[in-house]
Amino acid sequence: MTRAFLIVIDSVGCGGAPDADRFFNGTTPDTGANTLAHIAQACAAGKAEEGRSGPLRLPVMDSLGLGAAIRLASGDATPGLAAEPQGLWGAASEVSPGKDTPSGHWELAGVPVPWDWTYFPDKEESFPPDLVAEAARAAGVDGILGNCHASGTVIVNELGAEHVRTGKPICYTSADSVFQIACHEEAFGLQRLYDLCKALAPTLHNMRVGRVIARPFVGDAASGFTRTTNRKDFALAPPSPTLCDWVQGAGRTVHGVGKIGDIFSMQGIDDVVKGSDAELMGHLKRLVEEAEEGSLTFANFVEFDSLYGHRRDVSGYARALEWFDRELGTILPRLRAGDMLVVTADHGNDPTWIGTDHTRERVPVLVAGKGAGEAGLVAFTDIAASVADHLGVPPQGKGRSFL
Numbered sequence: 001m002t003r004a005f006l007i008v009i010d011s012v013g014c015g016g017a018p019d020a021d022r023f024f025n026g027t028t029p030d031t032g033a034n035t036l037a038h039i040a041q042a043c044a045a046g047k048a049e050e051g052r053s054g055p056l057r058l059p060v061m062d063s064l065g066l067g068a069a070i071r072l073a074s075g076d077a078t079p080g081l082a083a084e085p086q087g088l089w090g091a092a093s094e095v096s097p098g099k100d101t102p103s104g105h106w107e108l109a110g111v112p113v114p115w116d117w118t119y120f121p122d123k124e125e126s127f128p129p130d131l132v133a134e135a136a137r138a139a140g141v142d143g144i145l146g147n148c149h150a151s152g153t154v155i156v157n158e159l160g161a162e163h164v165r166t167g168k169p170i171c172y173t174s175a176d177s178v179f180q181i182a183c184h185e186e187a188f189g190l191q192r193l194y195d196l197c198k199a200l201a202p203t204l205h206n207m208r209v210g211r212v213i214a215r216p217f218v219g220d221a222a223s224g225f226t227r228t229t230n231r232k233d234f235a236l237a238p239p240s241p242t243l244c245d246w247v248q249g250a251g252r253t254v255h256g257v258g259k260i261g262d263i264f265s266m267q268g269i270d271d272v273v274k275g276s277d278a279e280l281m282g283h284l285k286r287l288v289e290e291a292e293e294g295s296l297t298f299a300n301f302v303e304f305d306s307l308y309g310h311r312r313d314v315s316g317y318a319r320a321l322e323w324f325d326r327e328l329g330t331i332l333p334r335l336r337a338g339d340m341l342v343v344t345a346d347h348g349n350d351p352t353w354i355g356t357d358h359t360r361e362r363v364p365v366l367v368a369g370k371g372a373g374e375a376g377l378v379a380f381t382d383i384a385a386s387v388a389d390h391l392g393v394p395p396q397g398k399g400r401s402f403l
Contacts, residue, residue, distance in 0.1 A: 001293040002338040004387045006243075007284070008105065008298075009324060011305035012036060013348025013361030014091055015074030023099055025175075025355030030099075030348075033359035035309070036066070037076035038352040039321070042314045044079035050315035055080035057322055060329040061343065061366060065089025065374075069364040072377065088367035090375030090402065092344065092383060099358040100176045102210045102235055104346025105263045105300070109242035110384030110397030117177035118208040123149045126173050131203070135181075138199040139169050146172040146182075151310070151356065152227060156182050156217045160225035163188070169196060175357040177210040185216045185228060194232055201234040211235045211262075229276050233262035241396055243384040244268030247296045250393045255291060257283050257299035269298075277303040277320070281327050288334050294391060300346075309349025310356050317351045332368055340369040340390045344383060375402040 015034025017023075023030045042048045043056040058066060058081060065088070067081030073091035096103035096113040103113045120126040126148050127135075136143050145159045150172040159170050163184060170182040179200065183193040197214045204212050212234040219225035244254045245268035254269050258280050261272035273283045280301060287297045301324065308317035328343070335341060348361030365375060365383060370390070381399030388394065389401035 002340065002390060002392075003291055003293060003295050003297070003336065004391050005284075005288065005297045005339065005341040006108070006299070006383070006387055007341065007343045008108065008300045008346050009304055009343060010101070010300055010302045010345065011309045011347055011349035011358065012321070012345040012363070013350070013359060014070040014364045015076055015348070016091070016362045017093060017360045020360045023360035025353060025357045025359065028354045030353075030360040033348055033350040033353050033361055034070070034074050034076050035317075035348045035350045035359065035361060036070050036364070037074060037078050038350055039314060039318050040078045040080055042352060043318050048315040048318045052315060052319050052322065056318055058325040059083070060325045060332070063087070064343070064366040064368060066364055066366060068374070069366065072374075073362040073364070085374075086372050088370045088373050088375055088403075090365045090378050091362045092365050092378050092380050093362050094347070094380050098177065098210075099347045099360045100210060101259075101346060102263055104380070105260070106238050106242060107380040108344065108346060108383050109238075109244060109264070109298075110246070110381050110395065110399055111238050111240050111242050112381065112398075114239055115208055117210050119175070119177050120149075120173045120179075127171065127179070132171075134203060135169065135171055135196075135200060138196050139167070141166065141168045143168050144171045146170045148172055149174055152180065152182060152215055153311075156215075156225045156227060160184065160217065160219070161221040164220075169193075175355075177208070178213055179204050179209055179211070180213045180215050182215040182217055182227075184225075185218050185230065190216055190230055197232065197234050205236045208236070229274065231259075233259055235263050235265055237265040237267055242268060243387060243397075244296070244298065246388055246393050246396055247391060250391075252391065252393070253292050253295040255287055255295060255297045257287070257297065259300050259302060260298045263300070277301045285331060285334070288331055296387065296391065305349050305358075309351055309358075312351045312353075312356065314351045335369055338369070340367060340387070342367050342383065342387065370403055378402050
């Protein structure tokens with residue numbers, strides 16, 4: 001029996017989405033956005049020198065076909081990424097009407113989103129009064145703070161002291177279909193924050209808002225406030241069985257690494273581990289050693305997106321990619337005979353692009369353990385079908401295996 005490891009490096013797109021003109025950062029369409037190619041070009045031009053230097057160095061992923069996948073997806077130049085592929089490689093396109101985390105992950109797991117998400121487009125006074133009132137009631141206070149579009153790291157420093165003083169939760173949103181709540185872990189209480197999000201989730205899910213996100217932080221006004229790794233997403237459940245359910249339904253084990261459990265509302269997932277990306281890498285390595293025959297390990301590494309993409313930090317994004325590539329190089333030799341490992345992404349977040357939103361892009365598909373060759377341009381759902389094919393599990397979605 002074989003095992004599968006499906007690794008999503010969050011937001012690491014490779015450009016070329018055929019419908020990018022329908023998605024926007026502000027008033028600018030995503031046409032031409034390319035997370036990987038633009039980072040590689042910035043590095044080659046000496047514009048990503050903070051904490052690293054020189055061309056983008058991703059020899060492990062490039063050997064699996066990364067440079068080739070970017071060129072196939074978009075035709076863009078990729079300085080430093082020109083290896084002859086030794087893995088099975090391609091690029092995948094999404095059809096769901098969103099460029100967000102749930103849409104990307106559900107479709108990678110075989111289930112495109114069948115509806116349009118609800119967004120809060122107003123930059124100020126973003127939420128309707130009845131929702132504001134419900135949030136205040138659920139928190140046991142007489143109002144909320146924020147009620148706007150904001151960067152999470154910025155708003156906790158702007159409103160953290162007032163939150164600690166008044167007990168009012170900091171509620172904010174973004175271009176994604178999200179309702180985010182930031183509260184101090186000690187002054188407000190971590191479990192109380194989770195309970196607040198859980199209480200509001202049914203209302204927001206009925207509105208087709210994709211996620212209610214708990215954003216805990218610590219610190220004080222003197223030293224500043226810092227978000228912790230105890231984030232928790234209360235996501236709307238997928239509308240039909242996903243790859244996780246297919247595998248679990250066949251009597252196999254599904255391990256979640258990172259925010260996978262939150263994204264899928266734990267449907268079809270046996271256990272989950274969380275932490276920083278460095279901690280998650282340790283868990284992934286452990287599962288490569290310990291995961292059962294026939295199992296699926298589904299991992300998400302979010303910091304590419306949360307720490308570097310949204311903050312438009314090209315150097316930081318490049319450092320994270322090079323770190324991941326080095327770590328992947330220690331994992332591949334530890335795979336067992338018959339294992340398949342897939343590296344892909346859920347959307348783009350080009351740090352050279354205007355605005356701070358995700359970008360609509362194709363994503364690379366890099367496969368170790370199934371020989372070398374070109375899978376070509378595939379669908380997100382084809383990844384789920386291929387993982388199921390490898391595990392000998394009947395697929396239930398629309399995808400077709402490229403194995």
